[in-house]
Amino acid sequence: RRRGIPEAILAEGKTPAEVAALATTAVETTGRALVTRADEATASAVADLDADATVDRDDRTRTVVAHAADFAPPALDASVAVVAAGTADAPVAGEAAVVAGEIGATVDRIDDVGVANLDRILDQADRIRGADAVVVAAGREGALPTVVAGLVDVPVIALPVSTGYGVGGEGVAALHGALQSCSVLTTVNVDAGFVAGAQAGLIARAVDAARAD
Amino acid sequence: RRRGIPEAILAEGKTPAEVAALATTAVETTGRALVTRADEATASAVADLDADATVDRDDRTRTVVAHAADFAPPALDASVAVVAAGTADAPVAGEAAVVAGEIGATVDRIDDVGVANLDRILDQADRIRGADAVVVAAGREGALPTVVAGLVDVPVIALPVSTGYGVGGEGVAALHGALQSCSVLTTVNVDAGFVAGAQAGLIARAVDAARAD
Amino acid sequence: RRRGIPEAILAEGKTPAEVAALATTAVETTGRALVTRADEATASAVADLDADATVDRDDRTRTVVAHAADFAPPALDASVAVVAAGTADAPVAGEAAVVAGEIGATVDRIDDVGVANLDRILDQADRIRGADAVVVAAGREGALPTVVAGLVDVPVIALPVSTGYGVGGEGVAALHGALQSCSVLTTVNVDAGFVAGAQAGLIARAVDAARAD
Amino acid sequence: RRRGIPEAILAEGKTPAEVAALATTAVETTGRALVTRADEATASAVADLDADATVDRDDRTRTVVAHAADFAPPALDASVAVVAAGTADAPVAGEAAVVAGEIGATVDRIDDVGVANLDRILDQADRIRGADAVVVAAGREGALPTVVAGLVDVPVIALPVSTGYGVGGEGVAALHGALQSCSVLTTVNVDAGFVAGAQAGLIARAVDAARAD
Amino acid sequence: RRRGIPEAILAEGKTPAEVAALATTAVETTGRALVTRADEATASAVADLDADATVDRDDRTRTVVAHAADFAPPALDASVAVVAAGTADAPVAGEAAVVAGEIGATVDRIDDVGVANLDRILDQADRIRGADAVVVAAGREGALPTVVAGLVDVPVIALPVSTGYGVGGEGVAALHGALQSCSVLTTVNVDAGFVAGAQAGLIARAVDAARAD
Amino acid sequence: RRRGIPEAILAEGKTPAEVAALATTAVETTGRALVTRADEATASAVADLDADATVDRDDRTRTVVAHAADFAPPALDASVAVVAAGTADAPVAGEAAVVAGEIGATVDRIDDVGVANLDRILDQADRIRGADAVVVAAGREGALPTVVAGLVDVPVIALPVSTGYGVGGEGVAALHGALQSCSVLTTVNVDAGFVAGAQAGLIARAVDAARAD
Amino acid sequence: RRRGIPEAILAEGKTPAEVAALATTAVETTGRALVTRADEATASAVADLDADATVDRDDRTRTVVAHAADFAPPALDASVAVVAAGTADAPVAGEAAVVAGEIGATVDRIDDVGVANLDRILDQADRIRGADAVVVAAGREGALPTVVAGLVDVPVIALPVSTGYGVGGEGVAALHGALQSCSVLTTVNVDAGFVAGAQAGLIARAVDAARAD
Amino acid sequence: RRRGIPEAILAEGKTPAEVAALATTAVETTGRALVTRADEATASAVADLDADATVDRDDRTRTVVAHAADFAPPALDASVAVVAAGTADAPVAGEAAVVAGEIGATVDRIDDVGVANLDRILDQADRIRGADAVVVAAGREGALPTVVAGLVDVPVIALPVSTGYGVGGEGVAALHGALQSCSVLTTVNVDAGFVAGAQAGLIARAVDAARAD
Ligand SMILES: Nc1ncnc2c1ncn2[C@@H]1O[C@H](COP(=O)(O)O)[C@@H](O)[C@H]1O
Ligand SMILES: Nc1ncnc2c1ncn2[C@@H]1O[C@H](COP(=O)(O)O)[C@@H](O)[C@H]1O
Ligand SMILES: Nc1ncnc2c1ncn2[C@@H]1O[C@H](COP(=O)(O)O)[C@@H](O)[C@H]1O
Ligand SMILES: Nc1ncnc2c1ncn2[C@@H]1O[C@H](COP(=O)(O)O)[C@@H](O)[C@H]1O
Ligand SMILES: [Mg+2]
Numbered sequence A, B, C, D, E, F, G, H: 001r002r003r004g005i006p007e008a009i010l011a012e013g014k015t016p017a018e019v020a021a022l023a024t025t026a027v028e029t030t031g032r033a034l035v036t037r038a039d040e041a042t043a044s045a046v047a048d049l050d051a052d053a054t055v056d057r058d059d060r061t062r063t064v065v066a067h068a069a070d071f072a073p074p075a076l077d078a079s080v081a082v083v084a085a086g087t088a089d090a091p092v093a094g095e096a097a098v099v100a101g102e103i104g105a106t107v108d109r110i111d112d113v114g115v116a117n118l119d120r121i122l123d124q125a126d127r128i129r130g131a132d133a134v135v136v137a138a139g140r141e142g143a144l145p146t147v148v149a150g151l152v153d154v155p156v157i158a159l160p161v162s163t164g165y166g167v168g169g170e171g172v173a174a175l176h177g178a179l180q181s182c183s184v185l186t187t188v189n190v191d192a193g194f195v196a197g198a199q200a201g202l203i204a205r206a207v208d209a210a211r212a213d
């Protein structure tokens, strides 16, 4: 598969049957499939698709991963830290972690380190510095990615989460905060855990290749 | 004057002559006038208005304060901290400081404590805790008010500043961040230094009155 | 708990089980928990959590308050007025009242004083002047906070409510009106009763402390 | 001219020469012309157009009115009240007044009655009730049209004015407030003094005709 | 009742019981009640409220009108034309018609005259000219109010309808079109049939009073 | 040149020297260049570029056309009607006309047929029906493209123009109106005369080729 | 029927009974009806309407086509290519194809040629060049219409599709991309398959007529 | 300096004197300073600041770089490709290149490869694949980053540029396109060349360090 990223199928806007057919083709041609934003019906349809494949579904992250019987998952000598501000950010952070893991990175998850209690994130700074790329998931005002990027030297990817009501809600404030950050970071769209995890995985792949040089 | 807030005249949308006339009336009837968002021509027109008045103009904050010769400024037993993230936030923070000072609060200004370097704001936490109300001015992603409100027990008022370009620029991200903050704070509009300073001043007045009980 | 504000858990975006677990921890560590924006399933989950705790749920405001058996609620020598324009504004105003009460303020609720009938609000002006902080909840065009802030000397916090359909609906016009108010006031986001009530509570705490000096 | 409304030429987006040519044609064919939003160069070009015409230009409202030598202005037995909240609202209110006057209504201007000082508008309520239609110009949060429409039985037209900075500024909050008003009123766009005045004039014409029955 | 407009209760955001209680009070104190945007449960609750009242509910317009047994409806010597572009615009136009009728105007409904077939609206121009005020309901691009206001001398009120999908959908394009119209008209918010009908009714009342002079 | 569209250079965002260099290359390689949205300095720089080229600049449309000495302009057996609502729409309509003419279409310009006076556009319906493609330029509420597309069988392209102030101004209402039109038409962006004219030219080319079959 | 476009009924905002009645009239007066955006209930209501009509419903595109027993469908000597980027774009592309087919064009559907894999669309370039008009359906970032219009000389119509979540989702990014395209194309609103197909059909009709000359 | 990114000073919102003072401090404490978005006056002020420093200003990118006399620039064994769609995108791409170069990466600039002419970008694919990180600058519809990320395995950072007029103009469509991209990439805000270049530089640093392992 192009770029070592697993073939990913966005379930929204497609029927369960359409998703299952696309997943079957992906497993047959690339050895695996990754379905994101799957509802119950879609996850079931994919889980049923092929007796030989190993299917792993996670209802909180709404992902389904299928591996062909003979698929050998990659293992990189590089790691990705996935940091989440609070409980509500965990599912989206989980989507990023699944993708980065599929690309082969070692994934280190750090939860519940929102900025309302700075000690928690300060306590984790060294752990984050040890990763090769960092994804930081946060909703509401989304201050966490800015704070993390001010603490570490590793490339940081902001992952805004669609929490929060009222004006700037649904992750818009968090996205705007990432775009306006006075620390250096790049961002993905609201709830785009797949994209954040995949980009972190690509950086990990580049580092792994350089280490192998 | 109602609420002990100095009669304030927003210069934008008025001619210099209109502002000067309004300021003259305010000085004559309430002992003082406060002009905000004044350009050069307006500031000059107000400065020339009355030989007996003491006129104080600040071109960086774009405010002009006029006191009648016999005006006795109030002095409260209460203080307001005005915190600013960076150099570009100082003029708007200055507008807030001018108003809070006119209401009679002792004003403590704390500059250059943006979140990209957390040590600076952590170093000032105790100083901020000593105030009776806090105004926190920040532009760009506006993370500073959230961080400050997570550190102190004093009421915090966010003052978003119109810095930043692109989407969410001109202070919009900072305002959205304040509205979505996961710390407790209230906010004013972008660049509304007058409103933030006046509200902080009203809290200081309430505390001063309670101390006097 | 930091800032004397009860540990508050925003239920939206979390499962009932997640909320109940967070509430249990809060009761155990801080003596109480406050759940906001709880739907039926979440409120039930929290109500069932601990036989010894006293649980108070209010389905119209969608809040659940849990006190440990040995929790002694604070009582401040300071008051908060919570003013609501109409029937549809009452639930959000109620959320603010619950929080301010938990912080220990005496809460005075004043309902049905929308600006379409000015006599009603004029009749209540003296009562509002007696409070130490005021929360004013209004939807639609949200003129009430501006009118109240023009009548009293107490700090006013606007609480825009998500009523109204069409352009500027869902509380957006009311929020914009608060941000543009020609009276002095600060604002919270649409429907953010918790934040408005907590900030009013913090002001009441400051006044209470000053009275105790 | 159709509907008794003077031929009006919006100067923005046209060269002075184009405006002058359109005005000349209007004077020749309908006896008069009304130019709105004219800058200095355009106003001069129109003022010079025809030695016989009477030209009346008002630089604060940015209108220019030209009457042919033999033009007999209409006079209706009906009146329009034009109410303005503050100094900055006067030019736009003035545009409405010019148009209503050209249609033939008696125009009653009431200035400086913003809601921050309710006594002023309450004092004018009877005077406004005497008009046949009311235009209410207000910027910032635009609460005045709602308050006026709650006080009188006459049809009220809101005229939002482009004052105010930050989010909801440039008249947007005032327009949203008119659209969401809990009093009955209709609105025109921000700064559309011409439209508000013309509609009030059309109502005055209908009343005048009914009185003549 | 103030302004001769029936006491109107916007059902959205209120429980059926709250609406029924408000309606009961209105019938008792003013002789009638008008509920708008009522869903099935609310309409039933209101229909059941008082054995003596006459209750008229219209499920397509979602209005419920209740008259006390002894209520004598007003009858004005003035008329309102309610014009609708297409089938989907009829319910909102119906809400306007109900209100104007309750105020006492003779209501003339003209349907299915969208601009895609200009002959239809041209055929009705004289009929519309006979009214004292006109409400024009249209969704999608909302060109009809502009075309009607170009054809008649009567005051025209645009009533944008929330049809249309995609960008500018849900009535936004129609509202923008009304605000930008190159004909003279005033507007109400999207789907605000109540407001449009009430304002047209107020104009009819003014004309009726003038006729009676 | 690909698609028979002249090499077009959008001057905005480029220096005059950069535009002149691009135009020189275009003339040398394709026989001509078309510069759009050129300010005075850019137009002069292009006009001076090559002694042998024929340069035609139009300051009202802000276009500059350069033909190499030996360039033979195409001539199609097909026509494009370019319709404009008012004086302010003429420059943008002119840009469309220049491009369609360069592609080789016979261009028929029809001005001053805004919908406020329906007779004018009804009078031109047959003339428009004679064209092979139609561009309709209109600003403000932009009703004209919808009306024209309801009158003729020819493909209609809406060209929204950036006139109008306030909400929906700067051509936004006109664009939304085109997107929501209840007649069949496609649209280009606000002021994109080049795109509208080029697409009309491509249709004319297709018709010309079919005529030649 | 005007313009050879089948009478089309947009089902949204209408009851099934209203749609069925409109369809019956259309079949009786024009020989056919085309219902778009029909849900299950509406499609059933239309399918049942007339024993003699041939009814063709397509649940994925949500269209229903009814032909009177004696209706002779047109057949043009011209073709329309309908190109879709991915699986989720197919239903909207299908709506365009149905309409273009009803107008009489030969329709060539080309699926699954999104830009993430450029080879696929490059492989189809010659096939697209053979059409007389092209509709290109794409959601998310909507790059495909720009790429296609850069490859072919035929008029291209962009059809943005409401896929994608977060900011710019629901087709908004794709529409903006079409409006800003650096290739020449016109666009319709998000999901407006009917309009795109109808405009392509009108171009095909013009080409067919020219071929017949 | 934290993260090896040169101390960067955003000139907008600061006076020339403020920028010069900040730059002096940066040179003294970190050996260099990088000023972005500098106008003429600011660039001159910085250029004059210190006789011993080497100052490099680039008026097209609006950057100024100052190195202390004894500053030794870093040199990484890693490269960054900076790709630009067209002439108007070059200055913003240049800002990214300056920053990446200061961090020590080898920078490879590839210009004029917009998607309207796919051959150009296809010809450069192998060259881009050779880099360790890629920045892709594009305005208007911003399709280029999506196309590039579909062609290569290297991490791609989109850099939207503020070209384009009308709706979605000023880089908004390009940013939305990056957020919605169906290829894997992260993005920065419109015109944020500094952030894109710095993030690419951080990736290059990580790769350089891994190579050195
Ligand atoms: N459908 C409606 N749209 C807009 N305003 C309404 C509507 N129904 C009632 N109103 C107005 O809203 C005011 C306040 O309504 P309520 O929220 O019921 O107190 C009423 O007095 C009416 O003037
Ligand atoms: N005024 C204009 N509006 C929209 N697109 C244009 C305009 N002028 C030129 N273009 C198109 O934009 C493409 C890229 O322009 P450029 O930025 O000059 O490379 C040209 O090839 C034209 O297709
Ligand atoms: N799916 C659709 N999208 C956009 N326009 C449509 C659609 N279906 C029908 N139309 C057009 O909308 C016009 C008015 O539709 P109606 O609201 O049914 O009167 C029809 O004549 C068609 O030209
Ligand atoms: N052109 C730019 N765009 C985005 N961020 C910048 C730019 N220039 C500097 N920065 C960042 O903004 C931070 C705060 O800058 P300052 O506002 O100067 O204190 C700097 O340390 C840089 O990380
Ligand atoms: Mg957070």
Ligand SMILES: [Mg+2]
Pocket (backbone or CB within 6 Å): A182, B085, B114, B115, B138, B139, B140, B141, B142, B143, B144
């Ligand atoms: Mg900041």
Ligand SMILES: [Mg+2]
Pocket (backbone or CB within 6 Å): C085, C114, C115, C138, C139, C140, C141, C142, C143, C144, D182
């Ligand atoms: Mg209200």
Ligand SMILES: [Mg+2]
Pocket (backbone or CB within 6 Å): C182, D085, D114, D115, D138, D139, D140, D141, D142, D143, D144
């Ligand atoms: Mg006001």
Ligand SMILES: [Mg+2]
Pocket (backbone or CB within 6 Å): E085, E114, E115, E138, E139, E140, E141, E142, E143, E144, F182
């Ligand atoms: Mg319509």
Ligand SMILES: [Mg+2]
Pocket (backbone or CB within 6 Å): E182, F085, F114, F115, F138, F139, F140, F141, F142, F143, F144
């Ligand atoms: Mg027009």
Ligand SMILES: [Mg+2]
Pocket (backbone or CB within 6 Å): G085, G114, G115, G138, G139, G140, G141, G142, G143, G144, H182
């Ligand atoms: Mg796509």
Ligand SMILES: [Mg+2]
Pocket (backbone or CB within 6 Å): G182, H085, H114, H115, H138, H139, H140, H141, H142, H143, H144
């Ligand atoms: Mg591009």
